[in-house]
Amino acid sequence: MTAASTGGSAGGGGGTGRGSAPLIELSGYGFQYRAQSAPTLHDIDLSVHRGEKIAIVGASGSGKSTLVNVLNGLIPHHHRGTSTGTVRVLGRDPAAVPLVETAAVVGTVLQDTGSQFVALTVGEDIAFSLENQQVDPSEMPARIARAAQLAGIEDRLMDSPQDLSGGQKQRVAIAGVLVDDVEVLLLDEPLANLDPATGRAAVELLDTLHRDHGATIVLVEHRLEDVLHRDVDRIVLMADGRIVLDAPPDQVLASGALEEHGIRPPLHVTALAYAGAPVTASQRPSRSADVALTAQQITAVQDWVAAAPVAGEAPADGEALAPGAVRSDASGTAARTALDLDAVSCDLPVGPDRRRTVLEGISAAVRPGEMLGVLGSNGAGKSTLARVIAGFEEITGGRLRIGGVDAAGWSLAEHGERVGFVLQDPGQMLSRPQVSDEIALGLRARGVDEVEIARRTATVLEICGLSPFRSWPLAALSHGQRKRVTIAAVLALEPEVLILDEPTAGQDFAHYTEFMDFLRGLHATGTTVVLITHDMHLAVEYTDRVLVLSEGRLLADDDPARVLTDPALTARADLVVTGLYDLARRCGISDPHTLVRRFVAADRERRGARR
């Protein structure tokens, strides 16, 4: 059991500052927003010491974003409310000093850094804080260069924000904070808008800042497996506005408390639990590649995989059809395909006179009743593909057939009758105050009679589990519920194909599971579903077949499990292989695929039993 003590002080800098006073200290802290009837935070005790790296995790609504705002001083300076207990940042109460004094200690990188660019070039954006401090312009370039180098964005100083990827924009935001020599770097859901490969690069960057430059880092996330790609000193688990656990990661992972509070543990940890050989803290289970597996655990996993109910059972309902069969089908009779893309290309304007090829020569067919995934990293062209199918963008080459009919020259409304496109942000689709009005909106516009409107509204409300909310104001619904309203509104038009753009982005595990199970139910009623996602595990868990895009080209059209086991392909498409593959490899399972299938089946069984 000597390993336990090693586990406790993991992550180099962790122990150095323990003796001195903490940088941030909260004790017995509670907070209630002025507009809300109940407190959002209760009885928070938390201290952050110099040189630590802490991950705060929690489901949506657990209060973690509010905690971020307490740490950086936006509460009480920007968001008002009443608080109890004490907060000290470098020994001072943020409420008693101007916001900038707190911000000079705790540098915050907010969510969605892309929309917060305040300048026209990277260099100017990094300089923003210096300008506000009235630093002499002649001193700025050196400081900008240093911060940009720390954040790994030094070669893009003259670029404008629209030329940067999501990951690069985040680096600019980090540099904009580092330029100030802050004590603590605080990041609110830094991975939320990044694809897994970019997310890992961000985690690596933060780790370098922590280890090589002694930065104190607090990050708030619910994508724990990605966060644990590099060591953290502590995980703080929040639920219902309280801290339920504050311990080194190894202990937290072994405790089993994560799943209970809506956070998905790393997949290999769950798999070992399913196999009946759960990890212990002393095995340092953070990463699939270096967890100290025992011989007994390896045997347990092997036995568990071998004991699968039906050998080689496919992950989803459409197991009978091999992916290749679809294409040959399509060439014969186009009428049997829901979607048929033939060498589809799309150029989009990127400036006054410039156009960029976003899609090039995409050929694929989708059968009616299929659940298809479109995989790829950010910028691979996934969203554009969806927008092309939905008629939001025009095709500049090739042919698109929907339900066997050439869609050339269709209006958006005509596309909308056959293809229901659900945008990532429900806020972009909802315009009525009330749920049932929102659903009826499209039907009224199409001149459907009131009796039929009532019938269809009732049907889709039922399918989407929204019947109890039919007369609720939309503003009172949660993000997941609002998303369902957009799906209901689109389904009411009875489209042949439903396309969802990143349906689970930013949702915690509990909501993710609930939502995906709902989609599977919808698919079971015969709706053709196309999911745009960068989440590999989602594709494996829920789809029969995936299209893999990279730089606007189609790299593969295959069974998701097969795509995942092809290292060359995943590398080219910038996808991240899940921890289950490492586990399979380390347990000597020759076909990692079988372990993945066993896992998905067990996962589903477990969830079914819980309901």
Add this chain to the structure above:
Amino acid sequence: MTSPLLGYLDRPGPLHTLSGVSKLVLVLAVVLGAAIGFDVRYLAVVGAGSLVLWAISRVPPRDLAVVLWLIALFMVLNNLGIFLFAPGYGTELFGTRHVLLDGPWRWDVTAEQLFYQLAVTLKYFAVLPSVLLFVATTRPPELASTLNRIGVPYRIAYAVSLALRYIPDVQREFRTISAAQQARGLDTSRAAPLRVRLRNLTSILMPLLLGTFDRIDAVSAAMELRGFGRGRKRTWLVRSPLRGRDAVVIAAAVVVVVVPLVLLGVNGGRFWNPFV
């Protein structure tokens, strides 16, 4: 189209390289000069100058098409309005009456009236192209620093430049929301009756507005965290120094203001009267 409605256009041209300050001084001089002077000869020269500047700026009018059409529309409406409500104003001003076309009741077309309306129209040509050009050739951060340099509080200067900066983003958002609503059957094209179109437009504007408010809140929080508004002053990374050609531009600005003042004396009033 994702090109901006109004805002900085990143196309290298001679006007882009001038300092924001000298350009702003010139624009203010043109606005002031056109406000003082009603001399058609002066307005014609300034209007022609504006158009020449536009030509050498290499900003294609197509890029600002929407704004130009709106201005043209206002110009026509303004002219019609003047003629409708004050068809005899020209005669009043110039003291003569040369009827060119005998209209019903008081709406006779007189040379004096046409001459007066020509002066009004020329004001559009003198002022608006230069204002648009200034906005199109000055990068928003520089615009903010320029406004600040001539005494506008930096908070207001920054608000103006940020608003211009976010126009393309809001446009992109508008396009997506509009496409999503059209796909649901909400027609906002000319095919739908005006009443339906307006109602459908509100279904696009509501999400756009709510989204914009959220964004403003997030951006203002982000800016506050980075120390915006902490002091009464701030410095600016980009502040292009004044060079030789900037001096030329500022000299031109002085001329643009002085000439109408001189003309006031020469003409014995705001108008140049060719009818006597």
